[in-house]
Amino acid sequence: MENLINEVSKYLVERKRYVSYKVILLADVYLSLTSSLVSLFFIDSFIADLSWSAYATVLFAGGVTTFLVFWLSGTSKNIIRHASMKSMGRLCFAILLSDILLGGVLFLSGWCLFGHHLFAFCLLDFLVTTVVLSGFRVTLVLVYDYAISRDVSGKSRVLVYGSGDKSVALKKRMYTSKHYQVVGFVNPERYLKSCVISDLPVCYFEDEENFSRFVKKYNINALLYPSHEEARREADRLVRFCSDCGLKNLVTPPVDVLGDGLKKTIVREIRVEDLLGREEIKINTRECAENFAGKVVMVTGAAGSIGSELCRQLTILGVGHLILFDNAETPMHEFRMELERNFPGLKFSPFIGDVRQKERLRMAFEKYRPAVVFHAAAYKHVPLMEENPCEAVRVNVIGSRLVADFCVEYGVEMMVMISTDKAVNPTNVMGASKRLAEIYVQSLGLAMERGEVEGKTRFVTTRFGNVLGSNGSVIPYFRKQIEQGGPVTVTDPRITRYFMTIPEACRLVMEAAVMSAGNQIFVFDMGEPVKIVDLAERMIRLAGYIPGEDIKIKFIGLRPGEKLYEEVLSNEENTLPTGHAKIRVARVREYKRNDILKVYDKLAELALAVKVEDTVRLMKRVVPEFKSNNSEYERLDVK
Structure with missing residues (x-):
């Protein structure tokens, strides 16, 4: 038997x-x-x-x-x-x-x-x-x-957080899992304590001691959250309890976001990105689809963090032909394989090219005739660009100018440029170079409005802060340091930054593109600033270590061009509201294109000749609010 x-x-x-x-x-x-x-x-x-x-x-x-x-x-x-x-x-x-x-x-x-x-x-x-x-x-x-x-051999015994429909649905989805056995629910409030949901008990924990005693008695291995929002709600309580007791913090997307070809319940350990994010930003998906569906769309910097996520979301919106423009061969190859695997019906064309190479860029526009261009190609690392200002100008300024000029020449309907919060009162070369790109793009759009330039392109610029988990950002850097046993290096104990997830940043970019009438710079609500030292401590705890004991935190001082505090992007003094609560329009000084053309020509000439000091001096003249901080170029500031 x-x-x-x-x-x-x-x-x-x-x-x-x-x-x-x-x-x-x-x-x-x-x-x-x-x-x-x-x-x-x-x-x-x-x-x-x-x-x-x-x-x-x-x-x-x-x-x-x-x-x-x-x-x-x-x-x-x-x-x-x-x-x-x-x-x-x-x-x-x-x-x-x-x-x-x-x-x-x-x-x-x-x-x-x-x-x-x-x-x-x-x-x-x-x-x-x-x-x-x-x-x-x-x-x-x-x-x-x-x-x-x-059939419980080898399975981890897990508690599901919450007692609502999402939690019960998650328990049912985990029913036949080969790796996890759900043994109960954790309710954040006391009133359901000792009740039974879906034949499993509901637990409530007063404090960490109570939690620790329970998990040891019943041999609990993990706590599973049905969404990132629930995990963030318990970031300073149950997530910390689990880290201290050696339990895994797990999360899975809720049922209503498991689409896009995903056929299995995805369970993974919670990352710090999940805890730093905010409530999911809603956009008008139907309106976005109506604007991009069936069109030829080109994305520069398509193999990068922002560019690749833009491509994924554009794919879901049903673009007719996606043009991937990037100069990074290996990332482009890997992204191409990802698209072929996940979106077999997508028509797309990888195009290896550099926005600094005029004829190569022209070839892409001539061959594909895009209707929409998302310009995400840029150099973004502050210390590197502080050491290489001529390259920052060539890519971020001259490259953006070439892309914008070709958009007008080839009748592109809309160009969306990805900018940064560091362009606001810049203290470094990278931020100043992005502000220069904004100035040129906006001046070109205004010149078309005045009839000084023939064209139909709408120019949209979007600014946002740091994106969680992007290539070379602080979170992957800290994660690598923790894996190596530390120390985790933080520039200053007071330094703060604004963060946004890559998907929500890209959703807001597309929403801004749809709502824009042209020649506007949109800024995004970045939420509350995060202290970097707190971020480091939380990542250490999530990895199962004690900050300061198992993994040390070392303060190394501000790097060239860095600020302690980033500018607030969306306050009422420097922005105007829009129809979207998370998007505002920046109030910025307008430039006439004819007044700046000779200056930009000179800037390109100096950057190509690698005349570093002259290049930075001219940048400061065009962008008078550019005041260097913790940099050798402070001596060039007008006192």
Whole structure:
């Protein structure tokens, strides 16, 4: 018997096979006829004498009507292990309809087989058949549940956070997991303590001592959150309790965001990005799709962190042809393979090129004739650009100028330029170079409005702060240092930064592009600033270590061009509101294109000749608010 149960478990759990609906249909008809036979015996024994012809007629007519009703109603097509009250109601209705038809056949047959007891037989048959078929399904579910419950070897015992619909749905999704066994729920409030949800107990923990005692007693291995929002809500309590007790903090996307080709429940350990993010930003997806669907869209810097995420989201919106423009060969190759794997129906073209190379850029525009261009190609690392200002100018300023000029020349409908919060009152070369790019793009758009330049392109600029987990950003850097045993290096204990996730930044970029009338610089609500030292401590704890003991934190001083505090992007003094609560329009000084053309030509000449000091001096003249900080170029500032 033990071996039989093990084989059933293996068949049901590992192979996840479903019994054919044809087999279930035949079983239902057989059990229905058996129930009719039982009803006949009861009528024959206690109410009236029945002839053999009555038995034969009922079994024949009952078999035909039951088969037809069950087949047409599709009751046998419901997967029994996932049966619901609604499916059970459909089954009862099918049984009732079958008995009504059988009663009608018997009444119209002209034979007085039951005399005045036809109604009693039909009612009894309905009741017996309902009990038998319902019991059949309940028995199968119990057998399946028993088989599943025996298959716990090697599984991690987890608690699911919350008691709402998302948490219960998550428990059901984890039911057949090979790696996790859900053993209970954790409610953030006391009022459901000692209750039972979906046959599992609900727990509540007063403090860390109470939590630690419980997980040791019941051998709990992890706490699973149904969404990032719930994890953030418990960042300073349950997440910390788990880290201190050596439990894993797990998270999985909720059911309503598991799309995009994902067919399995994804469970992974919580990262600091999950805890720093905010509530998901909503955008008008339909309006975005209407603006980009079916169009040729080019993304410069397509293999980078922002560019690649823009491509993924544009793909979901149904663009007609996606042009990937980037000069990084290996990242482009890897991204190409990702798109081929995840979006096999997507029409896209990788194009290796550099925005500094005019003829190569022209070839891309000439060949593909894009309708929309997202310009994400840029040099972004502050210390590197402080050491290489001429390259910052060539890529961020001259490259952006070339892209904008070609957009006008080739009749592009819209160009969206990705800028940065560091362009606001810049203290470093990188921020100043992005501000120079903004100035040129906006001046070109205004020149078209005034009729000084012929063209139809709408120019949109978007500014936002640091993106979580982007290439070369602080979080991957800290993670690597923690993996190596530390120390984690922080520039200054007071330094703060604003953070935004890559997906929400890209969603806001597309939303801003849709709402813009052109020649506007949009800034995003970056939320509350985060102290970098607090970020380091939280990452150390999430990795299972104690800050200052297992992993040291070392302060190394501000790097060239760095600020202690970034500018607030979206306050009421320097911005205007829009129809989206998270997006505002920056108030910036406007420049006339004809007044700056010679200056930009000179800037390109100096940068190409690698005349570093002259290049930086000219940048400061065009952007008077550019005041260097902790940099050798402070001596060039006008006192």
